[in-house]
Amino acid sequence: MNDPRDDLDGLLSPVRDLSLSAVLEELSRAAFHGYDCQTDIGVRDKDGALERTLLLNLPRRYDLRARRQDRTSCIDVVDGRIIGFDPHDLTLDDGTCVRIRAFKWNDACFRFRTNDARPDWRPVRRWYLEAFQKRFGDNPDFAGTVHSLADPIRHLDGRWELRVDFGSAPVAALGDFLMSLRMVGVRYGIDLGEPTPDARADDETEAG
Template identity: 40%
Template sequence: MRVTDEMLDLLEPVRDLCVADLLAGMGEALNDGGEVDAEPVDRDADGHIRRAPPLNLPRRHDFSVRAHGATILRRTSGRAALRFAPVTTAVDDRAAARIAPFDWAAADIHLVWDGPGAPDWTPLRRWYLEWFQARFGEESPDLLGVVHALHGPRADAAGWRVTVDLGSCSVRGFGAMLAALARAGFRDIRIGETEDAL
């Protein structure tokens, strides 16, 4: 999906708030004398990448700090979502997304499902794995431009629900996520404080 100027104006401040928290946490750790690694992949004690069901996806931590011979994995605390009036945007010629205030590091997504059988989650999984890969950019040069985690999908009364930690992913990556959900067959995508609209 093409990310419009209106979507950039809406979503960049949401992303900026999350990224600012992440950079502030890293800065504090550096000031305390630690060695900081931005957005490391979650690994087990043997160095193997951990993967989480049901989509068998890896995840990232916000950052790690090495000090006094030990490495500690850190997650920023996050803040309340920025307030804005919910907006609806076309994803393609069949699907639309309603975007209400949400936390970039914990985007709650409701997916209304009226198709036969279960959705094909392959497009979402492919989107995640693509945007899990480091892609340095001018938006946040000290970060990797990646998603951190995807929880779900899990069934709910309206269809399905996922929660995505978008990490330092760009707004363009957010648009690519919406397009992936549309390719999965969802026509009604609701992000953020949308329970009253179900």
């Protein structure tokens, strides 16, 4: 039986490639000006330890570090481009439906409801810590690793929101992330993509 996540590669590889191309463009510009550059750089505090998020206690990475003599810059590349495509429905092997709309690889927004009011996020943490490890793969300029997972936000209608910067991780990492959400106890389905205007209006009304 085919894994439904296998469908993701053809759909999402262009989304990933667009994000990586933006980093490579920034790397090329920095190198042209004499900077020595590295990608997928861990964010560290003044003592050299990896900085971590508050709730999930997770490290994160910058897209790029550029050094020239005594000057160092750490950069997260901002790119306003997005690849549009028609909404795509993916059904996981347990019947969970995933609706995928256009999104940015370095700022993927997942929204969902859970069976428990206070979910156990440990499956998500385990996925992230595994995906955070460097694995050089299809492109020697990158380490094949995720960059960040923001702490979960709960909206007033009960939906949770998680934002992931998939960095240079392969498309398979996104499929594995969906499986980790399933283990958290997703109810009804998962929505991947920026909220629609109606959804944003609902959030604003509830927050008010």
